[in-house]
Amino acid sequence: xGVMIEHRNVINFVKGMAARIPLxxxxxxxxxxxxxxxxxxxxxxxxxxxxxxLIFARGDEVRDVNMLNRLIKEHGVDTLxxxxxxxxxxxxxxxxxxxxPFRQTxxxxxxxxxxxxxxxxxxxxxxxxxxxxxxxxxxxxxWSTVRDLTGQHAIDIGSPIANTKIYILxxxxxxxxxxxxxxxxxxxxxxxxGYWKNELLTREKFLPDPVxxxxxxxxxxxxxxxx
Numbered sequence: 001x002g003v004m005i006e007h008r009n010v011i012n013f014v015k016g017m018a019a020r021i022p023l024x025x026x027x028x029x030x031x032x033x034x035x036x037x038x039x040x041x042x043x044x045x046x047x048x049x050x051x052x053x054l055i056f057a058r059g060d061e062v063r064d065v066n067m068l069n070r071l072i073k074e075h076g077v078d079t080l081x082x083x084x085x086x087x088x089x090x091x092x093x094x095x096x097x098x099x100x101p102f103r104q105t106x107x108x109x110x111x112x113x114x115x116x117x118x119x120x121x122x123x124x125x126x127x128x129x130x131x132x133x134x135x136x137x138x139x140x141x142x143w144s145t146v147r148d149l150t151g152q153h154a155i156d157i158g159s160p161i162a163n164t165k166i167y168i169l170x171x172x173x174x175x176x177x178x179x180x181x182x183x184x185x186x187x188x189x190x191x192x193x194g195y196w197k198n199e200l201l202t203r204e205k206f207l208p209d210p211v212x213x214x215x216x217x218x219x220x221x222x223x224x225x226x227x
Contacts, residue, residue: 009190017143017161073101080105169182
């Protein structure tokens, strides 16, 4: 879509995430995302800010679960930033013993796709470390909310990172009452400039903040329920 992300958006993202995720320079993170995918910003910019060791997987390693598992073990990867699809792929190797890819993992971050309850249950079978659910569209700079699921059994998108606002609004763009379904709007320092050479779509999706009456919000058009 050609989303125009500014430097200040990325700076807010990495600082906001660093404040919410307990990453350490002692961690080693596996990088799987293509540079064309916004998850790569979270896999590169955020770890470099903190000083993590990064291990980059080749294309064949990303696609082959056995090669990927070997890479994780050989380099002592203890931090994973994955889509649910990649989690399922790694779980297919897990037997609770030597082939468990999560054996040495201490921190697992999941995002970019729907996170179903059955997957959380499967993860619990083989992994008991820190677990985070990450949510956010590219238009608000990768991740906008974080939910610490460590020890939790219910999944939600959590709360906004620093300098980020989350609204659930009705059809009149008024705050929805508790229990009433509405649309999710995201405001704050992560909101992008707009779409490259697409002013029509930019005007449709990037709107003046209807609650604070200043600043801008991104309209996700995804149904959410307040409460």
